[in-house]
Amino acid sequence: MEFLYASEVLVNGLMAGVMYSLVALGFVLIYKASGVFNYAQGVMALFAAMTLVGIMEGRVPFAHLINAAFGTHVSSFGWTVPALLGIALTALVMVGLAIAIEKLVLKHLVGQEPIILFMATIGLAWFLEGLGDVMWGADVKTLDVGLPQGISETAETLTNDWLGYGFFIDRLDIWAAVIAALLVAALVGFSQYTKQGRAMRAVADDHQAALSVGISLQFIWIMVWSIAGFVALVAGIMWGTKSGVQFSLSLIALKALPVLMLGGFTSIPGAIVGGLIIGMGEKLFEYFVGPLVGGATENWFAYVLALLFLVFRPQGLFGERIIERV
Amino acid sequence: MTHDPTPDARHIGPVLMDLKNITLRFGGVTAIKDISFDIREGEIRAIIGPNGAGKSSMLNVISGFYVPQEGEIWFEGKRRPAMKPYEVARLGLARTFQNIALFDGMSVLDNIMTGRLNKMNAPLWSQALWWGRAEREEVENRAQVEKIIDFLEIQNIRKTPVGRLPYGLKKRVELARALAAEPRILLLDEPMAGMNVEEKEDMCRFILDVNDEFGTTIALIEHDMGVVMDLSDRVVVMDYGKKIGDGTPDEVRNNPEVISAYLGVEHA
Numbered sequence: 001m002e003f004l005y006a007s008e009v010l011v012n013g014l015m016a017g018v019m020y021s022l023v024a025l026g027f028v029l030i031y032k033a034s035g036v037f038n039y040a041q042g043v044m045a046l047f048a049a050m051t052l053v054g055i056m057e058g059r060v061p062f063a064h065l066i067n068a069a070f071g072t073h074v075s076s077f078g079w080t081v082p083a084l085l086g087i088a089l090t091a092l093v094m095v096g097l098a099i100a101i102e103k104l105v106l107k108h109l110v111g112q113e114p115i116i117l118f119m120a121t122i123g124l125a126w127f128l129e130g131l132g133d134v135m136w137g138a139d140v141k142t143l144d145v146g147l148p149q150g151i152s153e154t155a156e157t158l159t160n161d162w163l164g165y166g167f168f169i170d171r172l173d174i175w176a177a178v179i180a181a182l183l184v185a186a187l188v189g190f191s192q193y194t195k196q197g198r199a200m201r202a203v204a205d206d207h208q209a210a211l212s213v214g215i216s217l218q219f220i221w222i223m224v225w226s227i228a229g230f231v232a233l234v235a236g237i238m239w240g241t242k243s244g245v246q247f248s249l250s251l252i253a254l255k256a257l258p259v260l261m262l263g264g265f266t267s268i269p270g271a272i273v274g275g276l277i278i279g280m281g282e283k284l285f286e287y288f289v290g291p292l293v294g295g296a297t298e299n300w301f302a303y304v305l306a307l308l309f310l311v312f313r314p315q316g317l318f319g320e321r322i323i324e325r326v
Numbered sequence: 327m328t329h330d331p332t333p334d335a336r337h338i339g340p341v342l343m344d345l346k347n348i349t350l351r352f353g354g355v356t357a358i359k360d361i362s363f364d365i366r367e368g369e370i371r372a373i374i375g376p377n378g379a380g381k382s383s384m385l386n387v388i389s390g391f392y393v394p395q396e397g398e399i400w401f402e403g404k405r406r407p408a409m410k411p412y413e414v415a416r417l418g419l420a421r422t423f424q425n426i427a428l429f430d431g432m433s434v435l436d437n438i439m440t441g442r443l444n445k446m447n448a449p450l451w452s453q454a455l456w457w458g459r460a461e462r463e464e465v466e467n468r469a470q471v472e473k474i475i476d477f478l479e480i481q482n483i484r485k486t487p488v489g490r491l492p493y494g495l496k497k498r499v500e501l502a503r504a505l506a507a508e509p510r511i512l513l514l515d516e517p518m519a520g521m522n523v524e525e526k527e528d529m530c531r532f533i534l535d536v537n538d539e540f541g542t543t544i545a546l547i548e549h550d551m552g553v554v555m556d557l558s559d560r561v562v563v564m565d566y567g568k569k570i571g572d573g574t575p576d577e578v579r580n581n582p583e584v585i586s587a588y589l590g591v592e593h594a
Binding site for chain 1: 389391410411412413415416420421423427428429430431432436439440441443444446448450453503504507
């Protein structure tokens, strides 16, 4: 029985890990393509989720500003938008955001040190956070795109029949796992087998060389940020459905950091495996060691594990080994 | 090197690129002062000069990395408007770099394939599903790339990540990538820089063979006079941003201004 409890914890840990991976993926994409650590990735997920809720509920963007400026009392268009259409529209907004980021920020920082670009993304994070609040209001929103939630009875019955003990697995987690798998398959296929993917890898490696073979940096950057925006949207949907759309959503980025250190900043499969290890590790650690030290180990376990990795394998599990040839 | 660069042995065509009164300034420094010359179809055209003469700036102007403040660039009989480097590349100008700019994380094969990115036009869905036009294109392009790999004798390293290769081979891969684009003009920025004698001889042979067999027009920069004189049909000599000589290697060799620029003394 003890073993079965532990297995249940393990499975749930893996599922939670998938959710971390979803966030980490967005970081990896942008890091791979432009060598920039995008601090704003978490806020992008929040912004995407807020926009999706706003669109689906037919909220008027900038309602507060409009009301303050014109003395009106608008708040809603009075319609609702179905989830799929809402997601498509939000994806378009994220593409628009990518174009704006390229035109207003990245374009002016071509050839700058990575630390400068990193600082710019910190600024971007604060800006987006404010923009999201001004556009859609700072209230806690609920997001329901029709994803099933709660205990999966199929899983419970199945495990009960096999093992004599019904596992508790959240249906949302199962969906998250399926969606993450599809997303990764699509991303890997895109970057390995398409012309645009090859161009993306080329830009990641050397700007000058990429230009010399006729690749437009602008186009690639817009494309990469759009994809990262879409990944943020997916992460925002999963996390927003799980725990509501509110400021704390942007903090999931912090959980993505240890995932990246484990998996490596440049590897898409690494983001997945890293997420799984962190998710599984922290749940099992909490289960076995938590009671001995008074619990709440989930708050720090991931970071300690990441630190250990930094000491022994700084490039992560799947990252590119840094070889300095002298 | 038994090649004999006499114009009548090969076909030298009409003017392909014409540079008229090019002036390039960086702030107060004038890197190129009012230089004009042309590049004919099928020839090997060299730009030489001592260090700091403005040769690399000239090549960067041709390849669109720098935009000159004054002057006109005519290509295939039409005036070329101000363009971004990637647009120039799409026009059919491929280049290599003095300090080697390859995609270190990719294999040799993938690196060379990037040279053909603009030859692929299959829609994204076709590429993703690996069906129809995308498959046809990939096969065609791979065949072309394999031809170049054979030609430059780098079959044995085709799957090696470029970052692991020694310097001389990297230079050769860079040449392969530029060739893969089937350029109208191939621009080589100091192709022999930093090489040992053997590597230099190999590179010379490849440059001549490329010109011979594919009829590729080549413009190259070098400061090693000896190499250039053996290779080229016509030579432009630059010093302090100005053109001080232009003509066949023999004409240039006997040009008093060129001699003084290279020897740093007034000739007698």
